[in-house]
Amino acid sequence: MLDLKFVRENPDVIRENIRNRHVSGDVDAVISLYDQRSAAIQAVESLRNERNRNAQAMKGSLPQEERTRLIEEGKSLKEQIAAAEATLTSVEQELQRRAEELPNLTHPDTPSGAQESDNRELEQVGSVPVFSFTPRDHVAIAEELDLVDFENAGRVSGTKFYYLRNEAVYLELALIRFAMDILQNHGFTPMITPDIARTEVLQGIGFNPRGPESNIYNIEDEGTSLVGTAEITLGGYYQNQTIPAEELPIRMGGLSHCFRREAGSAGQFSRGLYRVHQFTKVEMFVVCLPEQSEQIHRELLEIEKEIFSSLEIPFRVLDICSGDLGGPAFRKYDLEAWMPGRGTAGEWGEITSTSNCTDFQSRRLNIRYSGTGADGKKERGYAHLLNGTAVAVSRAIIAILENFQQADGSVLIPPALQGYTGFERIPAKRDAGKAKTG
RNA sequence: GGAGAGGUGACCGAGUGGCCGAAGGUGAACGCUUGGAAAGCGUUUGUACCCUAACCGGGUACCGGGGGUUCGAAUCCCCCCCUCUCCGCCA
Numbered sequence: 001m002l003d004l005k006f007v008r009e010n011p012d013v014i015r016e017n018i019r020n021r022h023v024s025g026d027v028d029a030v031i032s033l034y035d036q037r038s039a040a041i042q043a044v045e046s047l048r049n050e051r052n053r054n055a056q057a058m059k060g061s062l063p064q065e066e067r068t069r070l071i072e073e074g075k076s077l078k079e080q081i082a083a084a085e086a087t088l089t090s091v092e093q094e095l096q097r098r099a100e101e102l103p104n105l106t107h108p109d110t111p112s113g114a115q116e117s118d119n120r121e122l123e124q125v126g127s128v129p130v131f132s133f134t135p136r137d138h139v140a141i142a143e144e145l146d147l148v149d150f151e152n153a154g155r156v157s158g159t160k161f162y163y164l165r166n167e168a169v170y171l172e173l174a175l176i177r178f179a180m181d182i183l184q185n186h187g188f189t190p191m192i193t194p195d196i197a198r199t200e201v202l203q204g205i206g207f208n209p210r211g212p213e214s215n216i217y218n219i220e221d222e223g224t225s226l227v228g229t230a231e232i233t234l235g236g237y238y239q240n241q242t243i244p245a246e247e248l249p250i251r252m253g254g255l256s257h258c259f260r261r262e263a264g265s266a267g268q269f270s271r272g273l274y275r276v277h278q279f280t281k282v283e284m285f286v287v288c289l290p291e292q293s294e295q296i297h298r299e300l301l302e303i304e305k306e307i308f309s310s311l312e313i314p315f316r317v318l319d320i321c322s323g324d325l326g327g328p329a330f331r332k333y334d335l336e337a338w339m340p341g342r343g344t345a346g347e348w349g350e351i352t353s354t355s356n357c358t359d360f361q362s363r364r365l366n367i368r369y370s371g372t373g374a375d376g377k378k379e380r381g382y383a384h385l386l387n388g389t390a391v392a393v394s395r396a397i398i399a400i401l402e403n404f405q406q407a408d409g410s411v412l413i414p415p416a417l418q419g420y421t422g423f424e425r426i427p428a429k430r431d432a433g434k435a436k437t438g
Numbered sequence: 439g440g441a442g443a444g445g446u447g448a449c450c451g452a453g454u455g456g457c458c459g460a461a462g463g464u465g466a467a468c469g470c471u472u473g474g475a476a477a478g479c480g481u482u483u484g485u486a487c488c489c490u491a492a493c494c495g496g497g498u499a500c501c502g503g504g505g506g507u508u509c510g511a512a513u514c515c516c517c518c519c520c521u522c523u524c525c526g527c528c529a
Contacts, residue, residue, distance in 0.1 A: 042488060042498095045487090051509080051510080054510080055456065056456080056510090058509065059456050067509090071510095074508090074509025074510070075509060076509095380485095
């Protein structure tokens, strides 16, 4: 959520930002409600002031007449206060609702635009592999090598679920450990997080669990949801806390499952492991001071590049355009890996994303810092929050299977990962008994 | 899940209807004292929001959370949450 005082004082900036991001949001309504709220607060507080005076006046012993008069006055005040409070509550709820529709401010260097094609490509790293044969997509590879089973998962859990089998299991475990080790080298605290979070935390991070377009699985009767990313639980970790400035930045590397409903998304670009209801992800999350966030955002991007460079997966870096940022992000970079089996002759596919959400999430989550400024005075404010994908395992597996497939049908393991998998290659088709169904 | 005890400021701990934003202590900051330090003495020491040019001043709220009773609630009532102890269950 934005700072409403800032919105009140800079309506044109907000209007321009809404236009630039191609979202809807009514600044004038927010401002009007904000003013109504101030007036309502003043009304309530002055009535309460009178009530307190009235109560004070009744402390000692008084003539019965006087006492009766004061009690009558108090009763009247009580009713007026209740009415004023009801007004305030309804104004506040409406203000909150409208204010949450406003997206975060946008970094001045963010490319302007509404579509994916407006994203700015910053660089390409590694070279797209050239095959002496027609490369297959990861679904074909995985089925032939008995690595992924969608069919039985469909019966057991539903479509877009999957079992990993054989080497794919160790591949997932290896990727997790590989990513976690890199994060630890960069000063991140390794964490394994809950896969369920309370609604208020989801909302604080910027997810709307109950909306019609929600991508979130809700737990019945609990006020909780399955998390779509560890960003939720890592952000919630410091909810309602004030952190001493000298402890910042705090870097966390969280492992979790991610659950997404993905209602209505189908088609060839969602094939196989690309868009699934459950996957495993190692997520980076940073809490820092406002003046640190831009630098740390670059740092998160560098770590993502380090991870995929080390895996020798070709990728490109995108500076995401204003219309594609999503509500909380001030600036966002995506890494897209080359996926030779995607589309007709290979396509780029998103594998990581890192966002600087500035104070947009921390205001709602109430995560603050306190310190001493240069002038010796106390300083406090909302911390800046950043997140980034270290490894989204299912998509990393796609990239590895498709880029490292060999003419003989085997798949090489990226050298950097071999120490973690314990094998150098997933051998070509064996006669290992696969439980066929159907 | 069942039974009992308890949740007060940075911390400990008083407070059972108005004199409580909250005693006392600890810790911290500043000053005095000292050759220096300790001790001692004095002063200070929460957050959010509203009004305001103002982190000057004024006001409101906050004693786990939410409701209620009352002219008035940290104090009384109800619901919920959490912690501790015992029992049960379980990986």
